[in-house]
Amino acid sequence: MARAGTTSSVFNAIAEPRRREIVDMLAFGDERDVTQLVLKLGLPQPAVSKHLGVLRKVGLVAVHKAGQRRLYRLNPQELKPVHDWIQNFERFWTDQLASIKEAAEQKAKQCAAHDRAASNHQPHSKEQDHGH
Template sequence: MSETTSRDRLFKTLADPSRRAIYERIARGGAQTVHALTDRSGISQPAVSKHLGVLKKAGLVADERSGRETRYSATPDGLAPLLDWMKHYGTFWNKHLDELENLLNRID
């Protein structure tokens, strides 16, 4: 998969507020079952399962089966495309803000 495709999938995945909330709960609280996520989400178990499938396909969560339960945990490198994208634009804006600062200093 190309870098652009994985980044687009990541953005589309995190654009949904329910999916983003599920991901944040897993990232902050550690591995959780579908039942635990459903209890605190305000949405149905099938909807939570569907969101988890999309998060998994985007590389944001991994699942581990334990008996009849599956625990979902955040994947550490899942946000890498987003971080790379932000780094690129951070460099861009830092350069332009430095140039603006130099201009303002010359005007003074």
């Protein structure tokens, strides 16, 4: 089995930094035409059109014609699965208690490892917990 295609999921689509830049540029709800994106990205126009094609296929952006321009707009709800997934880990950097607990558990493990490694040395009490 080869690598999953960029259009196989939103996660794959946004793995590419240029495509995240495009998404960022549409984050204010503004519509932008391709030329504007080309100028901001500094990429050749065909490359930008191809990235937009990927974003279109996963539903992250929508287009509509306006004269000879194509106006792209963000479809933010398609980003929700990413949000929902990452949200499961938010506590690790949001919840003080959780992170303190994490750190404590980790320190406990490291100390255990140290003790084991240093058990042929002098078992000095290194338990100076600086707190916070």
